[in-house]
Structures are given as C-alpha cells and as structure tokens.
Amino acid sequence: EAQVTQNPRYLITVTGKKLTVTCSQNMNHEYMSWYRQDPGLGLRQIYYSMNVEVTDKGDVPEGYKVSRKEKRNFPLILESPSPNQTSLYFCASSYSGKGDYGYTFGSGTRLTVV
Amino acid sequence: SQQGEEDPQALSIQEGENATMNCSYKTSINNLQWYRQNSGRGLVHLILIRSNEREKHSGRLRVTLDTSKKSSSLLITASRAADTASYFCATDANTGGFKTIFGAGTRLFVKA
Numbered sequence: 001e002a003q004v005t006q007n008p009r010y011l012i013t014v015t016g017k018k019l020t021v022t023c024s025q026n027m028n029h030e031y032m033s034w035y036r037q038d039p040g041l042g043l044r045q046i047y048y049s050m051n052v053e054v055t056d057k058g059d060v061p062e063g064y065k066v067s068r069k070e071k072r073n074f075p076l077i078l079e080s081p082s083p084n085q086t087s088l089y090f091c092a093s094s095y096s097g098k099g100d101y102g103y104t105f106g107s108g109t110r111l112t113v114v
Numbered sequence: 115s116q117q118g119e120e121d122p123q124a125l126s127i128q129e130g131e132n133a134t135m136n137c138s139y140k141t142s143i144n145n146l147q148w149y150r151q152n153s154g155r156g157l158v159h160l161i162l163i164r165s166n167e168r169e170k171h172s173g174r175l176r177v178t179l180d181t182s183k184k185s186s187s188l189l190i191t192a193s194r195a196a197d198t199a200s201y202f203c204a205t206d207a208n209t210g211g212f213k214t215i216f217g218a219g220t221r222l223f224v225k226a
Contacts, residue, residue: 004156035216042202042218043157058213090156099145099206099214102159110154 002027006091006106013081013113021076021109023091029104031097032074033058034066036087037108043090049074050097081113120203120220128225133190135220137203138183146179147204148188151219157202160188195226 033048045058049068065077092103149157176189
C-alpha cells in the first residue's frame with residue numbers, strides 16, 4: 001500500500017531532550033516536506049526536500065533540522081525541544097514539489113514538550 | 115496573513131444539503147488543491163485545479179477557480195454525515211520556489 005509512515009504517533013518529552021521523528025515513503029517520491037499544525041493557524045511548512053541531499057527551509061524552520069540521505073526517508077530532528085514546539089506534525093510527499101501533483105500525508109505525530 | 119484563507123471558518127448543515135466553502139489567495143498560482151482532514155488525522159488530497167482551468171468535478175465534488183478574483187470554491191453536493199471534516203485549500207506560491215501554502219481550513223459538520 002502506498003503510504004507515508006511517521007513514527008511515533010504520540011510523544012511526550014521534556015525541554016531540551018533531543019528527539020527525532022521519522023518519516024518514510026514507499027512511492028519513490030522525489031519531494032518530501034514537514035508541516036506543523038496548530039489551532040487556527042493551519043499547516044505551516046517547516047522544511048522541504050526536492051530530492052536526496054537537497055533540503056530547504058520552509059516558513060517556520062527555527063529549532064528544527066532535517067536530512068535526506070535516502071530518497072524514502074526524511075527525519076525531523078529537534079535538537080533542543082521547547083514548549084512552543086508542542087504541536088501536531090505531518091510529513092508529506094509528492095512526485096514533485098511544483099504543486100503539479102497532490103501530496104500524500106502521514107498520519108501525524110502529536111508532540112508535547114513539557 | 116496566509117496565502118490561502120478559507121471561508122467560512124465553520125459550517126453546519128443537514129445531511130442531503132450542499133456545502134460550499136471558499137478560498138482566497140494573494141499571489142499568482144500555478145495550481146490550487148483541496149484537502150480533507152478528519153479530526154487529528156493526516157490530510158487527504160481531494161482535487162487539484164490548474165490555473166488555466168475554471169471548473170473541475172470529482173464525484174460529488176465541484177471546484178471552481180477564478181484567477182481574476184484570486185478565489186476558489188469547493189462544493190460538496192448531497193452531503194453525508196461522513197463528509198464531516200475540515201477542508202483546506204492549498205496553493206503553490208508562483209515565485210519560483212517550491213512552497214505549498216495551506217489555509218486555516220473550514221470545519222464542516224453534517225448532521226444526520
């Protein structure tokens with residue numbers, strides 16, 4: 001089944017403790033992206049990747065890192081999480097990032113930083 | 115404010131009625147997409163309309179695009195309780211970059 005898989009689904013962590021949220025897609029998509037969703041703000045893009053080893057900042061990149069060493073994986077790294085990063089995170093992928101195709105989304109990761 | 119802004123923020127209708135949601139955006143676009151999100155879950159792609167198209171249909175969905183007014187509408191006909199969800203429009207900013215910008219969404223509640 002074609003899908004984007006995120007792990008974990010839920011995570012509670014403490015301020016400053018490094019964490020990684022994994023994202024993997026099995027559709028050979030070139031484009032992958034991370035979003036955070038907060039009430040009343042819709043989805044805001046954190047980072048995106050046009051292809052392997054090509055990443056770029058979205059609208060809210062501060063406090064996050066990403067890497068794209070393989071086409072299928074695009075992990076999101078929070079080096080020193082803070083409470084304002086408490087949010088619902090989504091990974092998405094597409095054949096291209098030019099908006100010509102729809103995005104396939106993962107099921108989301110609900111992160112709480114205390 | 116965001117590139118895509120949906121209107122209304124919330125909509126409550128009876129099963130069988132039609133639901134119309136609107137989306138406005140600010141800059142020129144290549145495409146506009148509509149997505150559905152059931153509570154707390156991932157977004158599901160519904161339909162994509164290109165800037166040179168004016169109307170598109172998919173099952174009970176009808177999307178229109180008016181580039182002169184920088185607006186789009188999503189019509190769901192003969193709504194069902196299962197259509198209860200949030201609906202988002204998404205636009206690619208035609209600035210040479212590769213960002214897709216989502217609005218804050220319309221929450222649709224269909225009463226059985």
